[in-house]
Amino acid sequence: MNAIRHHFAPLQRLLHWLMAICILAMLFIGVGMVSTIMPKYVPLVSIHKTLGTVIFVLALIRLVTRFYYGAPPLPVDLPEPMKLAAELSHYALYALMIGMPLLGWAMLSASAYPAELYGGIYLPALLPQSDSLHTLLWNAHFYLAFAFFALILMHAAAALFHALVRHDGVFAAMAPVPIREEATQVEYRVAE
Amino acid sequence: MPEPRPSPAHSVLGSIVLIGVVVAGSAAAFAYTAGWLSPERLTPWKMLQALAPPSGPALGHRRNHAKGICFTGVFESNGSGAAISRASVLAAGQYPALGRFNLGTPNPDAADASVRVRGMGLRITPPNGEEWRTAMINAPVFAASTPEGFHELLLAAGSKDTNAMKVFARAHPEFATFGAWARNGPWTGSYAEDHFNGLNAFIFTDSSGADHAVRWSLLPQAQIIPVAQDDLEKLGADFLKQEITQRVRSGPQRWTMAVTVANPSDPTADPTKAWPEDRRTIDVGTLVVQRIEAEADGPCRDINFDPTVLPPGIRTSDDPFPAARSSVYAKSYDLRTAEAKDYPRIPTGPKP
Numbered sequence: 001m002n003a004i005r006h007h008f009a010p011l012q013r014l015l016h017w018l019m020a021i022c023i024l025a026m027l028f029i030g031v032g033m034v035s036t037i038m039p040k041y042v043p044l045v046s047i048h049k050t051l052g053t054v055i056f057v058l059a060l061i062r063l064v065t066r067f068y069y070g071a072p073p074l075p076v077d078l079p080e081p082m083k084l085a086a087e088l089s090h091y092a093l094y095a096l097m098i099g100m101p102l103l104g105w106a107m108l109s110a111s112a113y114p115a116e117l118y119g120g121i122y123l124p125a126l127l128p129q130s131d132s133l134h135t136l137l138w139n140a141h142f143y144l145a146f147a148f149f150a151l152i153l154m155h156a157a158a159a160l161f162h163a164l165v166r167h168d169g170v171f172a173a174m175a176p177v178p179i180r181e182e183a184t185q186v187e188y189r190v191a192e
Numbered sequence: 193m194p195e196p197r198p199s200p201a202h203s204v205l206g207s208i209v210l211i212g213v214v215v216a217g218s219a220a221a222f223a224y225t226a227g228w229l230s231p232e233r234l235t236p237w238k239m240l241q242a243l244a245p246p247s248g249p250a251l252g253h254r255r256n257h258a259k260g261i262c263f264t265g266v267f268e269s270n271g272s273g274a275a276i277s278r279a280s281v282l283a284a285g286q287y288p289a290l291g292r293f294n295l296g297t298p299n300p301d302a303a304d305a306s307v308r309v310r311g312m313g314l315r316i317t318p319p320n321g322e323e324w325r326t327a328m329i330n331a332p333v334f335a336a337s338t339p340e341g342f343h344e345l346l347l348a349a350g351s352k353d354t355n356a357m358k359v360f361a362r363a364h365p366e367f368a369t370f371g372a373w374a375r376n377g378p379w380t381g382s383y384a385e386d387h388f389n390g391l392n393a394f395i396f397t398d399s400s401g402a403d404h405a406v407r408w409s410l411l412p413q414a415q416i417i418p419v420a421q422d423d424l425e426k427l428g429a430d431f432l433k434q435e436i437t438q439r440v441r442s443g444p445q446r447w448t449m450a451v452t453v454a455n456p457s458d459p460t461a462d463p464t465k466a467w468p469e470d471r472r473t474i475d476v477g478t479l480v481v482q483r484i485e486a487e488a489d490g491p492c493r494d495i496n497f498d499p500t501v502l503p504p505g506i507r508t509s510d511d512p513f514p515a516a517r518s519s520v521y522a523k524s525y526d527l528r529t530a531e532a533k534d535y536p537r538i539p540t541g542p543k544p
Contacts, residue, residue, distance in 0.1 A: 031227075042508055131530075160211045
């Protein structure tokens with residue numbers, strides 16, 4: 001590819017929005033299930049384990065597409081602190097997308113719990129049972145979930161800021177459908 | 193690169209307000225889901241608070257059924273259960289079993305004769321990675337119809353108001369059967385002579401895909417010798433641990449696992465209601481307890497006998513308790529494993 005791309009590849013955008021739905025659902029299910037003793041607790045835990053596995057697999061695919069396709073450059077006039085924040089937050093988001101399912105899986109192993117997914121699929125144990133590891137992993141999984149949600153809120157706020165205030169094409173680069181914005185329409189024709 | 197288009201000031205302000213609303217709304221939805229805006233929600237934490245004695249929970253121990261002793265052995269499945277469940281654990285064969293005899297008290301130092309409810313946690317592991325975990329008690333029915341009712345019972349039982357239990361019993365007539373058993377039911381001098389009843393209803397699915405609502409019990413094969421509670425009080429505080437350790441050392445102890453199949457009209461969502469005696473009951477196998485080990489460094493210590501850990505072919509029914517127990521047991525497990533230093537892994541009880 002010679003020309004600078006202004007949009008993520010369609011596969012990247014599909015993965016982004018699919019995972020956005022999965023991860024938000026995952027975080028809400030997570031905080032919801034640990035606060036309830038209602039019958040829905042059982043299906044919620046089952047979905048949480050299964051969806052976590054799906055997110056882990058999608059995150060790995062996404063990492064490969066990121067290496068393969070890269071990302072469009074940020075606008076040249078974006079202030080350095082915002083550029084840095086954008087880059088660091090993306091590293092953190094990737095780390096959490098891949099790390100959280102692993103922490104959850106390891107946490108189950110460390111508490112001698114079978115990692116059973118929907119449909120009677122069993123994942124092997126990652127670790128032997130261990131009180132201290134379980135406590136460490138549980139704390140990491142719990143507190144990082146809130147950090148993850150906070151990061152997603154910041155990410156969404158920044159995306160909307162680009163879309164509504166700066167109109168600089170950053171949001172359009174990952175938009176689920178092409179946005180009819182003068183600034184990006186030309187790029188779209190070129191890209192296609 | 194597209195050029196940023198400057199926005200008029202009023203539109204910028206509107207956009208920033210909109211962004212603020214989106215972020216705050218999302219955060220509020222998250223907080224609501226987490227229960228932070230619903231102080232009335234019955235959380236696992238509240239259930240544990242209601243279980244704890246006034247002096248606080250015994251750190252490092254299970255929050256209920258805190259006093260116990262580990263056992264290992266085998267489950268000899270005779271294959272009869274395969275007619276109503278495709279679970280591999282019910283196919284004929286011998287599968288490793290790990291369990292825990294326990295007393296229904298939050299106090300790990302309670303005197304054995306002072307505790308009415310005795311229990312057994314059991315985990316059976318067929319070779320394919322599946323697991324069947326269950327936690328049963330010696331009562332013939334449960335004390336409450338719903339987890340909310342059980343929470344009220346705990347509050348009443350722990351209340352300083354001497355009338356609280358009377359008020360509870362009047363408001364919850366379903367408590368009467370359990371209450372009568374607690375007052376007048378027989379006592380035994382050994383875990384080996386106790387019945388252990390699952391009480392909750394589960395669904396077995398057979399190989400044709402048909403569902404069967406069931407409850408299961410472990411029936412002792414040892415001869416049952418009723419003993420008056422007064423006589424048990426003359427024994428040491430840990431007589432049950434000492435007795436079962438001695439007895440298993442002299443020979444394995446056995447229980448028959450009986451699975452009772454509900455008729456379509458039988459209540460499955462209410463463990464205070466026993467099913468009629470004439471229901472079809474299938475003896476699916478025998479639990480053989482071969483070895484007793486102290487809990488502190490024993491194999492059952494770090495196992496959560498979560499009744500929703502079930503193999504394919506067994507699943508939860510509309511009985512609300514297994515889900516509630518799973519949620520509360522998990523919280524108890526998270527707490528006690530974090531407190532492991534308060535419960536040293538040094539055996540203090542009788543040597544096996």
